[in-house]
Amino acid sequence: MKIHLQLTSADRSFIPSLKPLLQGHNVGLNDAPIGTITEVEMRATARGAKHIATTNPTLLYKLLRAEYARKKPSLDDYAGSIIERNGYEYLILNPLDHLVTTPTGNFLYKRYFSKFTDQQKWFPVPNFTWEIATPASLGSLYTKFSSASFIAVDIETIKEQLAITCSGYCGVWFDSSNNTIKFHAIVIPCTDEFMLAWIGKFNQLPAPKIMQNGKYDNAYFLRWGIPPVNWTWDTLNLFHCWYSELPKRLDFIASFILRKWEFWKDEADVPIHSEQYYRYNAKDAFTTAIAFLGLMQEMPSWARQNYQQEFPLVFPCLQAELTGLKRNESNFQKLKDQIEEAIASELQLLRSSLGEPNFNPNSPKQVVQLWKVLGSSDISSSDTPARDIVKNRHPINRFVVDRIENIRKNRKLLSSYLKDGLTLHGRILYQLNPSGTDTGRLASAESHYWCGLQIQNIPRDRTDIVYKGIFAADKEFYIGEGDYDQAESRGTAYLSGDTSLIETVNSDKDFHALNASSFFGIPYEKIVDALGDVLDKTLRDLSKRVNHGANYNMAEQVLLNTMGIENVLRARSMLRLPKNWTLLEVCRYLLAVFDKTYPIVRGPWYDKIKVDVITTHMLVGPTGWTRYCFGNPVRNKRDMNRYAAHPPQSLNAMTLNQAWLKVFYEVALPNPKDFKLCAQIHDSILFQYRVGRDDLIRSVHQCMLFDTAVVDTFGTSRILRVPVSMKAEGKTWADVKKVDWLKIAA
C-alpha cells in the first residue's frame, strides 16, 4: 500500500523518531504548507496513494469545514479518526513531537498507522441505524429489545432540575444461526411522565447493560426512580483496566478500538430535543456498544482480571456519592465570615504598605513584578519555593510575603471550599471514581449533580481554622473514620524486601522517631519518651520529610523546596554538618543517609522495577492488579519516579478498595438504617453509624484488617497486615475521637 504522509514544518525535526515506524511500508513524506485539499490529493496521486495520513491542522480544518463551520477542530480530538473524501482516506494524527514528548506517542502512532497498513485486524464497524421511539412504536421496540444479548445505555441531561432529556439504547443481537451480530439504536425522549416510565421499563430489561461512565447515568436514573438492572459492563472501567495511562473518553476509546471512526463530539452542540440531538444520543449508545465488543475481543486476560477487581467498586462508590454529608450551616457561615474578614484586613494592610491600591496577591505576574521592586528580579515564579527564597532575603520581604501567603491561603479556602453551590438539599455531594488514577486509587471530583466538591482534598484542621466542622453527622448518627497506619511505608518495606525497613515499620515504637534515630545516630529515648510523647519534634519532623522525599525519589533541589530554607538550615546546625555546606549539599546528605539506612529501597528494588518495566511493560502488584507502563524508567527520570511510586501506592489502594467493598457488603447493606458509607480518602474510610451502634465501628475495623501476601525483590513472600486506627463519635468530621477500646476487647 502506498501512503502519503502530509506533515507540517514543525514536524521536521522529529522525522528520525518516525522512521522506525514506517519501515517496510511505502510512505512518502511531505511537509509543504497546505493550499487546498485538491493540492494535497494531487501530491498523493502523484505517487499513487489513496491513503493520506496527516498531522496538519489546516488540512483537518479544510476537511471538516463544510460540516462544522463553528469552531476550529482540535487535532487531538480527531487523532486516530479516519475521514473519507473523494475516494481518499485521511488518517488524522497528532503532531510528530508526541513521539518524543509523550510516553504513549509511539504506541499510538503505531496503532493508528496500522489502520492503513493492517486493516483486516480491526474490529469491523457495522452500519449505524437508529430511530426515535414514539408512543406508537415503544411497544414493539420493547418486544424487540427483550431478546437483545446486550443493551448499551446512554442518557443526555440538563442542569435545570437535573433532568434527563432523553435516553438512548443500542441493542446487540447475536444470531448464532448465521453467525451475525445485529445492532439497532433507539432514543426515548424524556418529555413527560409517560416517557419517563417507558425509560424505566427499558432499564428493567434483563440484558446486561453496557455504559460509559455509568455512574453518571445511574445517578440520574436513581434520582428519577428508574434504576436499571444488570449493569455489568462499563467501557470506561474496561479501558482503564487495560491502559490506565491513556485517556478514557468515549471518543478516544472509539478511535482506539475502531478503524473507521470519525470523532463526533463536535455534533453535540445542537438544540435540545432536536433530531440531531437525539441522533447524537443514539450514536453515543451505538459507539458504547461497539467499543465494548471491540474491547472484549482485544483485551488480554490480565486486563480482564483488573476489571473483575475494579468494576464492583462502582456500586459502593455510587452509593457513597449519593449519600454525601450534611452541612452544618452555622459552622459554615461562621467560618466564611471569619475568612472573608481576615482577607479584607490583610489585603488592606498589604495594599497600603505597598502603595498599590489594586495589587492582587493571587496574580503570579504582579507578584513577580513585586519581586523586582524588592530587588529579587532573579525570581520568576510566585509559588511556594520562590516565596521561600524571597522571604529569607530580608525582613521586609518576609512581612510582604507573609501577607501574600495569608491572603492566598484564605482565598483558596473561600473559592474552593466555602463557595456557593456546595449543597443539594443541605448535603455536600461528590464523586468517587474507581477509574480515575493510574495506580488504582479512587479519584474524587464534584458531584454528577453539578454541586459539591472534591472530597479527598479537604483542608486539614489548623489551629486557627477548623474546616472539617462544616461536615455534620446526620440526626442520631455519629461520624467515624478508619485509617491505615503508615500504609505506604509498610508497602515499600514489604515490596522492596529491605529488612531494616521491615523491622522499622513493624516495631511498636514510633516510625519517624526510629528513622530519626537511625538516620542521625541519636538515641531513640531522646526523641520519644517511654510514654510515647515526642521530645524532639524538630528532629522527628526532619526524618519524616527525608523519608517522604526518598520514597518519591526526590532530587536534592526538590527536597530543599519541600523542606524550606529554614528547615534545611536548622538541620545543618542541629546535625552539626560543616557550616560551609550549601543547602543543596545538606539535602544531598540527608537523602544519602536514607540510602545508607535502607539500601535495598533505592538500590535493588528500583533496579527490579526498571527491569520489569523495560522487559514486560508491566507492573504486577500483590493482588494481581497490573499496570501497563508506556514510559521508560531507564532513560527518563520522570518515568522512573512514576513507576517507583506506583507499587506502594497501588498496593495501598488495592487494600483499601478491598476493605471498601467488604464494608459495603458486610456492614452497609445489612444495616441500611444504621450505617452510611461516606467516602474513601486514600488511606481511610469515612462513614456514619447510628448512635448506640458502636459494634459497627468494630465491624468496619474488622473489614479493614486483613492479610496480603507480598513478594519482595528477591522472591521472598511475607504476610503484610496494615494496622487500622479507628476514630468515631464525631458530631462533625472535625471532632471524631480516637477509639481506644478496640484492641482491649479484641
Next chain:
DNA sequence: TGGCTCTGCGCC
C-alpha cells in the same frame, strides 16, 4: 463573552 492554557495549591 466563552474557551483555552498556565500557574498555583488543597489532600494522601
Next chain:
DNA sequence: AAAGGGCGCAGAGCCA
C-alpha cells in the same frame, strides 16, 4: 538542564 508520586479545581491571562 533538571527532573517528587497520585489527583481536581480556581483564578489569571490570553485569544478569538
